[in-house]
Amino acid sequence: xxxxxxxxxxxxxxxxxxxxxxxxxxxxxxxxxxxxxxxxxxxxxxxxxxxxxxxxxxxxxxxxxxxxxxxxxxxxxxxxxxxxxxxxxxxxxxxxxxxxxxxxxxxxxxxxxxxxxxxxxxxxxxxxxxxxxxxxxxxxxxxxxxxxxxxxxxxxxxxxxxxxxxxxxxxxxxxxxxxxxxxxxxxxxxxxxxxxxxxxxxxxxxxxxxxxxxxxxxxxxxxxxxxxxxxxxxxxxxxxxxxxxxxxxxxxxxxxxxxxxxxxxxxxxxxxxxxxxxxxxxxxxxxxxxxxxxxxxxxxxxxxxxxxxxxxxxxxxxxxxxxxxxxxxxxxxxxxxxxxxxxxxxxxxxxxxxxxxxxxxxxxxxxxxxxxxxxxxx
Numbered sequence: 001x002x003x004x005x006x007x008x009x010x011x012x013x014x015x016x017x018x019x020x021x022x023x024x025x026x027x028x029x030x031x032x033x034x035x036x037x038x039x040x041x042x043x044x045x046x047x048x049x050x051x052x053x054x055x056x057x058x059x060x061x062x063x064x065x066x067x068x069x070x071x072x073x074x075x076x077x078x079x080x081x082x083x084x085x086x087x088x089x090x091x092x093x094x095x096x097x098x099x100x101x102x103x104x105x106x107x108x109x110x111x112x113x114x115x116x117x118x119x120x121x122x123x124x125x126x127x128x129x130x131x132x133x134x135x136x137x138x139x140x141x142x143x144x145x146x147x148x149x150x151x152x153x154x155x156x157x158x159x160x161x162x163x164x165x166x167x168x169x170x171x172x173x174x175x176x177x178x179x180x181x182x183x184x185x186x187x188x189x190x191x192x193x194x195x196x197x198x199x200x201x202x203x204x205x206x207x208x209x210x211x212x213x214x215x216x217x218x219x220x221x222x223x224x225x226x227x228x229x230x231x232x233x234x235x236x237x238x239x240x241x242x243x244x245x246x247x248x249x250x251x252x253x254x255x256x257x258x259x260x261x262x263x264x265x266x267x268x269x270x271x272x273x274x275x276x277x278x279x280x281x282x283x284x285x286x287x288x289x290x291x292x293x294x295x296x297x298x299x300x301x302x303x304x305x306x307x308x309x310x311x312x313x314x315x316x317x318x319x320x321x322x323x324x325x326x327x328x329x330x331x332x333x334x335x336x337x338x339x340x341x342x343x344x345x346x347x348x349x350x351x352x353x354x355x356x357x358x359x360x361x362x363x364x365x366x367x368x369x370x371x372x373x374x375x376x377x378x
Contacts, residue, residue, distance in 0.1 A: 270315025308345025
């Protein structure tokens, strides 16, 4: 175990993070601005760490909450876009942090304007449009009426209108995506013809950049999320684009062996007696569990890397501990490095591997990792 490093930590590759931004920049026209999505603790990578590294290379940051905004504002002066819902207290704090606020409907706009009046200031707002996602935002048939109301609000600067794709990853059937695009474009045109010609527009996250935006400069903002961290939104999009760009994983999850011991045959491992040894078994106790981000669904199923070899999880994943089989790995000792996610030697465990084993997606595999684990920049 290296000196001056925690027992367990998340290693963040500065080089790979910058590399991924440049890969996506190559797909876009120079006029298109990149919004780095660092909500949910930067998909588990550490919001302040990612913001500090990427600030020179992106134009905006996007978070979900006022708490995230406050953390990110401490390390960058770039514009911060809050796309999550804010209550009265959140709106006041967002204004003080000079953030751009998302508005979901007319009631929300009224509240934002009222608070801005009270603070004797104006606030930039991006209005959400629900173009067949069925989630936050105004309905398309409300656009003309809401424009009339916005023009009355003297303390709101309508800086942008945006939407979200629901299923653009499915390139085999683009029917719904095309319906969304058509609806959103019609809404944008109404705004532009009604006195907002220079409004910011954005609908594309990583998938939209790969499938829809490309070099067409269709919208002046794109929201780069999962691709920023070196992960693909889907296997199909990876297949279609891996010859155009190369993405490099940014995260490595490291811990160290807490104990090595030999168990006899017919010996139970872990809570619930879900694994009974069939023969003499050498095990290693690993000091990470579901509190730290190892899904309980990986019980008797997941793997870690020790000395460049895969060691299977035996028994249930506990809150702060897991047991792995090291019977076939020579000379395993206390405090040997363990890699839960990332490369060790010639072996690698990807977020997609963990996602497959726990029946989820790569987004969740990294996002669930505890924010309390130190993030260490490589």
